[in-house]
Amino acid sequence: xKHVQKLVAAALMCTAAAFAPVKAVAETPADTLIQxxxxxxxxxxxxxxxxxxxASEILGNSxxxxxxxxxxxxxEIFGVIAEKxxxxxxxxxxxxxxxxxxxxxxxxxxxxxxxxxxLQRVIKLDKSPAFILSQFGFTPDNVDAMIRKTGDMSFEFxxxxxxxxxxxxxxxxxxxxxxxxxELVKSHEADGDFGxxxxxxxxxxxxxxSIRDWRANEAVVLERNDNYSGEAPPMARSIYRHIPETATxxxxxxxxxxxxxxNVSAEEIAALSTNADIVIEDGVKGSIYYLGxxxxxxxxxxxxxxxxxxxxxxxxxxxxxxxKGKVIPHQAFLPRGFLGALEDTPFSLNVDKAKxxxxxxxxxxxxxxxxxxxxxxEITAMGQAIxxxxxxxxxxxxxxxxxxxxxxxxxxxxxxxxxxxxxxxxYQDPHTNADTFARNPDNSDDxxxxxxxxxxxxxxxxxxxxxxAAVLEADASARAQMYVDLQTEHQQTSPFVIMFQExxxxxxxxxxxxxxxxxSFNDNSFKAVTK
Amino acid sequence: MKTSExxxxxxxxxxxxxxxxxxxxxxxxxxxxxxxxxxGRVVPVDPVLAVVGDRASQSTYDKVFVELGLDKPLYVxxxxxxxxxxxxxFGESFLTKKPxxxxxxxxxxxxLELATVGIIIGTLFGVPxxxxxxxxxxxxVDQVVRILGLVGxxxxxxxxxxxxxxxxxxxxxxxxxPGRIDISYEYAFTPKTGLFxxxxxxxxxxxxxxxxxxHIALPAALLGYYSMAYIARMTRSFMLNELAQEYVVTARxxxxxxxxxxxxxxxxxxxxxxxxxxxxxxxxxxxGSVLTETVFAWPGLGQYLTNSLQNADMxxxxxxxxxxxxIFVGLNLLSDFLYTLLDPRVRRRT
Numbered sequence: 001x002k003h004v005q006k007l008v009a010a011a012l013m014c015t016a017a018a019f020a021p022v023k024a025v026a027e028t029p030a031d032t033l034i035q036x037x038x039x040x041x042x043x044x045x046x047x048x049x050x051x052x053x054x055a056s057e058i059l060g061n062s063x064x065x066x067x068x069x070x071x072x073x074x075x076e077i078f079g080v081i082a083e084k085x086x087x088x089x090x091x092x093x094x095x096x097x098x099x100x101x102x103x104x105x106x107x108x109x110x111x112x113x114x115x116x117x118x119l120q121r122v123i124k125l126d127k128s129p130a131f132i133l134s135q136f137g138f139t140p141d142n143v144d145a146m147i148r149k150t151g152d153m154s155f156e157f158x159x160x161x162x163x164x165x166x167x168x169x170x171x172x173x174x175x176x177x178x179x180x181x182x183e184l185v186k187s188h189e190a191d192g193d194f195g196x197x198x199x200x201x202x203x204x205x206x207x208x209x210s211i212r213d214w215r216a217n218e219a220v221v222l223e224r225n226d227n228y229s230g231e232a233p234p235m236a237r238s239i240y241r242h243i244p245e246t247a248t249x250x251x252x253x254x255x256x257x258x259x260x261x262x263n264v265s266a267e268e269i270a271a272l273s274t275n276a277d278i279v280i281e282d283g284v285k286g287s288i289y290y291l292g293x294x295x296x297x298x299x300x301x302x303x304x305x306x307x308x309x310x311x312x313x314x315x316x317x318x319x320x321x322x323x324k325g326k327v328i329p330h331q332a333f334l335p336r337g338f339l340g341a342l343e344d345t346p347f348s349l350n351v352d353k354a355k356x357x358x359x360x361x362x363x364x365x366x367x368x369x370x371x372x373x374x375x376x377x378e379i380t381a382m383g384q385a386i387x388x389x390x391x392x393x394x395x396x397x398x399x400x401x402x403x404x405x406x407x408x409x410x411x412x413x414x415x416x417x418x419x420x421x422x423x424x425x426x427y428q429d430p431h432t433n434a435d436t437f438a439r440n441p442d443n444s445d446d447x448x449x450x451x452x453x454x455x456x457x458x459x460x461x462x463x464x465x466x467x468x469a470a471v472l473e474a475d476a477s478a479r480a481q482m483y484v485d486l487q488t489e490h491q492q493t494s495p496f497v498i499m500f501q502e503x504x505x506x507x508x509x510x511x512x513x514x515x516x517x518x519x520s521f522n523d524n525s526f527k528a529v530t531k
Numbered sequence: 532m533k534t535s536e537x538x539x540x541x542x543x544x545x546x547x548x549x550x551x552x553x554x555x556x557x558x559x560x561x562x563x564x565x566x567x568x569x570x571g572r573v574v575p576v577d578p579v580l581a582v583v584g585d586r587a588s589q590s591t592y593d594k595v596f597v598e599l600g601l602d603k604p605l606y607v608x609x610x611x612x613x614x615x616x617x618x619x620x621f622g623e624s625f626l627t628k629k630p631x632x633x634x635x636x637x638x639x640x641x642x643l644e645l646a647t648v649g650i651i652i653g654t655l656f657g658v659p660x661x662x663x664x665x666x667x668x669x670x671x672v673d674q675v676v677r678i679l680g681l682v683g684x685x686x687x688x689x690x691x692x693x694x695x696x697x698x699x700x701x702x703x704x705x706x707x708x709p710g711r712i713d714i715s716y717e718y719a720f721t722p723k724t725g726l727f728x729x730x731x732x733x734x735x736x737x738x739x740x741x742x743x744x745x746h747i748a749l750p751a752a753l754l755g756y757y758s759m760a761y762i763a764r765m766t767r768s769f770m771l772n773e774l775a776q777e778y779v780v781t782a783r784x785x786x787x788x789x790x791x792x793x794x795x796x797x798x799x800x801x802x803x804x805x806x807x808x809x810x811x812x813x814x815x816x817x818x819g820s821v822l823t824e825t826v827f828a829w830p831g832l833g834q835y836l837t838n839s840l841q842n843a844d845m846x847x848x849x850x851x852x853x854x855x856x857x858i859f860v861g862l863n864l865l866s867d868f869l870y871t872l873l874d875p876r877v878r879r880r881t
Binding site for chain 1: 574575576577580581582583584585586587588589590591594625626627628629634637638693696697700701708709710713714715825826827828830834835838841842843
């Protein structure tokens, strides 16, 4: 036994030596904001291509668009790089005037040339978010003629139809409309790539911060842009560290090695809420959780079955337990905060009502169905809860887990029965969601566009026409009413069980103030953060 | 075999062996390429989606479909891939938009550094503990080692990792938190080799060096413990085997000191198979232990490959898999070579 003691002692000493107590710096630098976030979704920093949550937020803090809106009241639209604009009589042409004396971070002045180059570049590069602008009738062939410079500080934006002005302006607030420094980008052009190969990992903007460095799966470093025209941000630097694990983020935050933890699960929220040094903050986001019922499945195509399923989700319990703090019940396709959003929640768990409806459909004994479930904790937990309530009415629901790309591939091929999904709007206008939930211009298997209505094989020529009409309504209040009507009908008849709207939650050190959680990710702002 | 014949055949044998070896290596790597390539195509994931996302228009989708060469027949895609791979061009990652080779050059040193420190810890502790357990077979020490080994081998590593962070980082503040280095030291040196311990030491940045040590200590100790469990168990069984041999009895009869019998005679013989065990453990760690890297936010190969796989970034997966294949083959060759150094019988046979 003496030997044992000696050896244990020796081992302990060696371990202690290996752990060489170096005092960990438990405080972040005073002029630097450090955030932990899972940023492995970033694939590019080029505004013409960015579509990912974290990259959108980074661009929102480092670029500026022609127009912007008040994040507290999105109906208030104002010019940013554009000083003013006029709309032609026929409603098809916007004439923009650029605000004078603004500069890019490089020192180059911002002119109409930059705005025109930016917009033409988006159409010609034709990357993922290009449709946000090309929906106004632009193609690589006609864009040079349709978006044209009329002076050093003015340009025209001519569309194929008189679209609702708010739709056009909201689309320009999306990251795809962020203005790039044409002189700088052009100097990096190679083989007619519009500088894409350079800009995807570099920076050419005019926002409050400039992007200094992006190391994939590691970090993004931003620095204060001294040429920024707005109020100078208090922080000299802002750093995102890629920390994939939420428990690790929590440890770092409690220890004071980061200022803000961006991924907090419902469990973490509960645990952190008792810590006096930590403040939990949240904001309503536009993403919606829903079930898509494939109409190719004969059972799911019965109107009574679709209706019954809407009574077989325990909205309140899910929102109060497994998704506590992360969602609010919401049952219409436009999220709260959007023009014309419908806030009614007519459905709640009602097994008797559902059984009645199933009996009317001749399915009193229930049926068997599958649901493709993305293998994230939250989606899986929601899927299991829904599985249980469906079983109460005799519906046997088999969950098929898969990773995101896998379930999405199957969904887009219309090979699912039920898909549990999350949909975030692409821009702040109601058309973004109406376009996907309530429009299906071509239900054939080889259709050119694959909106959510198509993916669930829901053939709706009449509703499509209504959604199209709303796009051309110039009067905002009339337009809002059109969307309310559309949602009221959609809520009852559609094969979508719309369940929740997402809340974005973050946890910050008590001294870190001024972070704004906006309605979309590019509205999230650390420009005014102090600590 | 007569000596004269042996000399006569020596040259062709060596040549033949080298050729066989080369053929094995090439065949292994080619096989690896075929299998990963096919798996990549069979998986029910649309690689175009990984690039353009869910919202892109059909024209964007079609353009990328062609750009990725997916319109070509499978065998053409494969031959194009092999052709490029031979020249060291593994294509570009869809996710990071950088050449795969650059990505790996960045992610691999992080894993290499962690795995190397880990295997050193594992060997330094594992071998003596294994020897000790063998000598005291069936005694308390043996049982304790067995239980520690079992825990190390069977406890989920991410759980041990989180627990370690909670105790050593959050509670006691003995080590630094997740990541490779503190932000404040990040720009204090230029990463030349990508091995931060080496880089900081070579540039005389001792503050940064201490910080790197403090960051690597916990994950490396964890990986060390994990491999120690395996190495100790194997050492124990090899040693038991050796200690039962007649030469040990002979040595004892001759009155050789017990410590000498154990640490010199027996261990030297046990070392031969042990080399393979250690080499393979090392190779296992070099693959990048995904869970450890995730918990410790360690930007290594494991995290890179998992993320690529989840996003159907096939170029990255193929490139990474190939690298791991080469590492395995390389370490196998190395252990074969060490065999010949350690075991005179193998040396004589060649």
